[in-house]
Amino acid sequence: MNATELCQRLKIDFPVFAFSHCRDVVVEVTNAGGLGVLGSIKMSPEELDAELSWIDERVGGKPYGVDLIVPGVMQGKEQTPTAEQVLAQLPEAHKAFAESILASHSIDGSAVDDETRKGSLYFSNNARLSGADQLLDIVFRHPVALIANALGVPPAEMVERGKQNDVLVAALVGTAAQAVRQAEAGVDLIIAAGGEAGGHCGEIGTMVLVPEVCAALQAYPNTTVLAAGGIVTGRQMAAAMCMGAAGVWCGSVWLTTEEAETPPMVKEKMLAARSIDTIRSRSRTGRFSRQLRSAWTDAWETAGAPTPLPMPLQTALVTPYLNLVDKLASGGNAAAQELSTYYVGQGVGLMGKPLSTRATMQAMREDFLGAWERLSGFLGNES
Template identity: 45%
Template sequence: MRTEFCEQLGIEFPIFAFTHCRDVVAAVSNAGGLGVLGAVGFTAEQLEVELAWLDEHVTGIYGVDLVIPSKYEGKGVDGLTPEQLEKQLAQMVPQGHRDFAQQILTEHGVPALPDGEHHNELLGWTSTTAGPQVEVILNHPKAKLVANALGTPPPEVVSRIQESGRVIGALCGSVKHAQNHRDAGLDFVVCQGTEGGGHCGEVSSLVLWPQVIDAVGDMPVLAAGGIGNGAQVAAALAMGAAGAWTGSLWLTVEEANVPPAQMGTYLEASSHDTIRSRSWTGKPCRMLRNDWTDAWESPETPDPLPMPLQMMVALDGVKRGHRYPEAAKDVNFNPVGQVVGMMNRIERSSDVINRLVEEYVTACDRLSKLNG
């Protein structure tokens, strides 16, 4: 199961786990895979705390996932601090959108945040705000892999990461995106089919993976979107992928920092319960369908704004959902892929890694018998 990309990184299994929970990152990396911490919800100061903790608890290496969109409202505005950019973008958000978001939360009885509780409205959703996060990553030697979730990273970010001895890649949802990443000199691509949770395109994994693998030549491709068992990992590697990039699976592990109410929502959902919606981030994002997504789909309500303006509208809802998960059960932000229908029990992260490996071996044995 060991690929050349495993050898390059010094990991045992080509299983990559994207998660916003540092405990899951550590558990996966220590079990032979590579945990990747999603940084978009952290300020630079908070990210420093998370990575310092990982340095102490990870025996090998880990990765960090940034969100630096290649296209967003306000891109090209130079010379502004993150605070100045946030203020400028905030002036572009219609009050009607903010009022509508508040109406949804109020109608569902989700309490407001305590008075005076500060929350930055961008937190890494632009190159300006993600810049300080890059500086933090460069101070942590065990953070050996960096991925960008939306588009090709800026050239100066690519060069700084690579010159530090790290590898940098980016997610893609089309052949064109993958070729852009290759032409920009990235070290790998994460090819995500439409089944995947979070931001995704429209092409299914089984169709997209081989197209991208053929298009980028020797560049390592990590297959993502809908992977829930080891047989799917075997299928991805059989197509030529260098590894499997998983995300949704880690929402229902013991180490996940997911409130019980939200965890129950994932465990009870079927693969038919997801939707691609712009209602939280402004870009098509796969998540569980609920009253929030339905409200923004109605023709009588405001259309979601472009990124990052819609996130500036919705972030109060995200924060309130985290603080009051029981009250926000029907309007919470639940990004997850169609694989949610296979996530019907809580497992330890290390057991998930072991299960994927065992299922991979079983699938390979099955093919060997057929070939024989």
């Protein structure tokens, strides 16, 4: 589908797809003519049901989507271990290292015990097939227009249920070869996410990846490409669409909006950050993800740091410590503020002003039009 066909199919008028863990952002983007996509990885099925009902009540039938993370390959993906079995796999040396980072900032990490850890097993539950199935059961009880998957080809059942329910299936990729695998699996919307992206990302920059993916998918006319990674302005969106994308998928740009879920102190850090202030690190989930560089991420890059655990264990390990850091940082603890971090892409350097989500959408539209005029003007001068 080209941009116009995609907009017609989804009944949107500006092809901005907004990935967010925050329901308010999803509603605001959808009501502003784009398509909000709610990240569900942190939610129990009951929480997801409540969030989607909340969204349903506010979008008046306009389209929105839900995003899952079911890695194509992950140890134990087919299993359903108990919380105790997962916690037993966290090595004492890793816990001691995480505590030592906090201790070096005068924070007592020993407050993190197994009871606390049990409250942070969302990734371990939802990234497994059994957990994802439960989330999908909820998703298809709501009038969703799109379901997306990160970190590999979605489970066959997800693709089939999408087709049965006339719901577009999307997936993120970081290489052209991955895009072809998604197309072969029947995925409709392929999100080419460059290495600038916040969250999990590959190494290839958006400027190269988007045309590569578009070229590789020419043999798959039923697929549509969205561009992601570093896109926070309308001019970047225009550039991505000039390269063949039918629209853009953005995550970072919403994090400094008034509605975002980002802790206020992290939001301030993001507003002050430059594009160089992010790092692509395995320390958060065991796979490379881009986040705000901080004393916490630096500690994981030191020579003595342990190798991050495989997915999903690293998230189970670090989440309770990072939650403690965020809590203290929000309460004004300066050392905790040095440690605090969150996923964000290199586009953070372009996000200097806190705007509402609506105003961000409007700014993107105006900037997009400006880019279009600049290009048309150039052609006019040539003739």
